[in-house]
Amino acid sequence: MKRPIQKRSLATRAKLIASAQKILTSKDFGALRVEEVVLNAGVAKGTFFAHFPDKDALMERVVSDEINAHLDRIEKQPPPTNLDSLLRQFMPLLQFMTSERYVFDLILRHSGAAAKEEIGPIAQTFGRQIGVLTKWISVGPFRKDVPALILAEGVQAFAIQSMALDFCAINSEMPMHARLRSYLEPWLRPDTLS
Amino acid sequence: MKRPIQKRSLATRAKLIASAQKILTSKDFGALRVEEVVLNAGVAKGTFFAHFPDKDALMERVVSDEINAHLDRIEKQPPPTNLDSLLRQFMPLLQFMTSERYVFDLILRHSGAAAKEEIGPIAQTFGRQIGVLTKWISVGPFRKDVPALILAEGVQAFAIQSMALDFCAINSEMPMHARLRSYLEPWLRPDTLS
DNA sequence: TTCACAAAATGACCATGGTCAATAAATATT
DNA sequence: AATATTTATTGACCATGGTCATTTTGTGAA
Numbered sequence: 001m002k003r004p005i006q007k008r009s010l011a012t013r014a015k016l017i018a019s020a021q022k023i024l025t026s027k028d029f030g031a032l033r034v035e036e037v038v039l040n041a042g043v044a045k046g047t048f049f050a051h052f053p054d055k056d057a058l059m060e061r062v063v064s065d066e067i068n069a070h071l072d073r074i075e076k077q078p079p080p081t082n083l084d085s086l087l088r089q090f091m092p093l094l095q096f097m098t099s100e101r102y103v104f105d106l107i108l109r110h111s112g113a114a115a116k117e118e119i120g121p122i123a124q125t126f127g128r129q130i131g132v133l134t135k136w137i138s139v140g141p142f143r144k145d146v147p148a149l150i151l152a153e154g155v156q157a158f159a160i161q162s163m164a165l166d167f168c169a170i171n172s173e174m175p176m177h178a179r180l181r182s183y184l185e186p187w188l189r190p191d192t193l194s
Numbered sequence: 195m196k197r198p199i200q201k202r203s204l205a206t207r208a209k210l211i212a213s214a215q216k217i218l219t220s221k222d223f224g225a226l227r228v229e230e231v232v233l234n235a236g237v238a239k240g241t242f243f244a245h246f247p248d249k250d251a252l253m254e255r256v257v258s259d260e261i262n263a264h265l266d267r268i269e270k271q272p273p274p275t276n277l278d279s280l281l282r283q284f285m286p287l288l289q290f291m292t293s294e295r296y297v298f299d300l301i302l303r304h305s306g307a308a309a310k311e312e313i314g315p316i317a318q319t320f321g322r323q324i325g326v327l328t329k330w331i332s333v334g335p336f337r338k339d340v341p342a343l344i345l346a347e348g349v350q351a352f353a354i355q356s357m358a359l360d361f362c363a364i365n366s367e368m369p370m371h372a373r374l375r376s377y378l379e380p381w382l383r384p385d386t387l388s
Numbered sequence: 389t390t391c392a393c394a395a396a397a398t399g400a401c402c403a404t405g406g407t408c409a410a411t412a413a414a415t416a417t418t
Numbered sequence: 419a420a421t422a423t424t425t426a427t428t429g430a431c432c433a434t435g436g437t438c439a440t441t442t443t444g445t446g447a448a
Contacts, residue, residue, distance in 0.1 A: 003394060006444065012396080034435065044398045049436060108302050112362035119364065146380040153355065154377055161351035168306035170313065183348055186340040190384035197424060200414065206426080228405065238428045243406060 013051045015041040020062055029059060030102030057120075059106055064121035066096060067107075071128050079136045083184055086136060090159070091177055098163045098176070108160070129156060142188045151188060158183040207245045209235040214256055223253060224296030251314075253300055258315035260290060265322050273330045277378055280330060281371055284353070288370065292357045302354070323350060336382045345382060352377040 019041035023032055034055050038048050052058045070093040080086040098104055110122040119127075133152035142151065162180040185192070213235035217226055228249055232242050246252045264287040274280040292298055304316040313321075327346035336345065356374040379386070 003445075006395065008444075009396065033433090035433095045435090046399065046437080047397050050396070050398095055435065105303055108358075109299055112358045123362070143380075143384070145384070150376055150380070153359075154352070154381070157351040157355035157377070158348070160354065161347065164302075164306045165347075168317070182344055183351070186337075186344070186384075187348070187381065190337070190339070190380075195416080195424080197415070200425065202414080203426060227403090229403095239405090240407080240429065241427055244426070244428095249405065 009051075012041075012043060012047060015043065016048060016051060016058070017061060020058055024062065028102065029063070029100050029106070032059075034058075056106065056110070060110055060120055060122050063103060063106060064125050067093065067122070067125040068128070070096065071125060071132065075132055079139050082141060083181070083188060086140070087177055087181060087184070094159060094163060094176065094180075098166055101167060104163060104167065111160075126156070137188065143190060154187050155184060158187065203245075206235075206237060206241060209237065210242060210245060210252070211255060214252055218256065222296065223257070223294055223300075226253070228252075250300065250304070254304055254314055254316050257297060257300060258319050261287065261316070261319040262322070264290060265319060265326065269326055273333050276335060277375070277382060280334070281375060281378070285371055288353060288357060288374075292360055292370070295361060298357060298361065305354075320350065331382065337384060348381050349378060352381065 016037060019037050020032065023036055023040060034045065034048055037058070038045050048058075052061075074089055074093065077089055080089060096103075097107055107122055110120050111126050112123060130149070130152045133155050134148045137151050137155075138148035158180060162176050162183065165179060166176045210231060213231050214226065217230055217234060228239065228242055231252070232239050242252075246255075268283055268287065271283055274283060290297075291301055301316055304314050305320050306317060324343070324346045327349050328342045331345050331349075332342035352374055356370050356377065359373060360370045
């Protein structure tokens with residue numbers, strides 16, 4: 001017979017997440033160890049894996065919380081009236097995503113839902129991003145000959161490309177936002193160019 | 195006083211690579227174990243890490259060899275005269291890149307050179323890709339209002355986006371090449387749209 | 389209250405990538 | 419040839435993520 005989830009279990013999960021967040025105030029994401037999380041939370045290692053399928057799942061949870069906070073802020077703003085303000089509103093989020101190589105790789109790995117499985121928290125934030133971008137693009141001064149959804153997906157692709165190149169030694173003379181702008185101008189406003 | 199690398203060392207490295215390649219004829223990339231590689235090559239585990247900084251480095255080597263073979267073929271072809279033949283010529287490469295989740299993640303992780311370090315073999319193949327694309331785009335029937343290099347980088351960004359979405363359960367009803375085409379039409383030929 | 393049983397937690401154990409002090413094998417110097 | 423010095427190899431050992439049979443705890447039924 002099925003029984004509901006005990007509140008003890010919810011408390012344990014909360015302890016694990018809180019423990020991770022506490023550790024992350026003084027350590028990089030990449031330096032976080034499962035061992036440390038469970039020690040700090042006062043539970044056994046096996047308990048961790050009863051709550052999260054793997055370490056990535058916890059990191060996903062923490063990182064997606066951060067991304068969602070950015071998206072909350074972004075969604076509160078009025079739609080941008082030009083490309084530069086669109087860029088400006090998204091930059092803090094991109095900044096976070098590239099704050100650490102580990103974080104960027106984690107996000108990349110989970111930006112699409114894994115095949116045939118349930119959509120993960122990071123993939124969900126990508127869905128939200130597409131939502132905001134689609135709306136903003138459709139009401140803003142941007143090209144109308146292409147569906148706003150396609151344009152939004154393109155912006156996402158260019159953002160990822162810009163972030164990836166930002167980690168690259170060769171291309172580091174150009175700041176990320178400038179690179180992104182050089183893609184988005186011809187993508188979103190091809191008619192304004194000679 | 196410095197001495198040249200011994201041929202014994204080169205032989206060992208070759209044995210390791212050959213061993214990996216042999217194993218990969220009957221196993222997925224993701225299932226390859228360092229233990230198995232050294233056993234098969236008849237050397238100790240420590241020897242492996244004297245030749246490769248980590249497992250990724252070997253995988254990079256093997257995967258980049260494969261990519262370079264594709265690029266050799268691609269570079270032999272005449273420049274495409276339209277978008278569809280451009281796509282067709284690149285599809286086998288993209289197919290290989292998405293043949294396995296492990297391979298795609300590896301490629302993503304190493305597509306940009308790691309900061310301040312030497313450029314890796316996979317990053318080099320991305321450089322080659324940009325080279326071919328830039329040339330093809332500049333001589334083909336594509337927009338001229340944007341530098342061909344920027345357009346080429348955009349194609350790469352869209353290719354990655356298409357591959358990533360191809361792994362995604364939600365979006366899998368649309369084949370990769372069709373998705374990529376829907377991005378590239380407005381990116382490379384914005385004037386042909388209404 | 390007691391019992392039965394499902395949910396939760398435990399920690400010894402495993403798998404695998406990676407390290408390093410010690411050793412062996414080349415090569416240069418005498 | 420004997421010795422010194424640098425390069426290459428070795429394998430015991432470590433770090434860390436992850437598993438699972440066993441035990442503990444909570445809860446509904448009697």
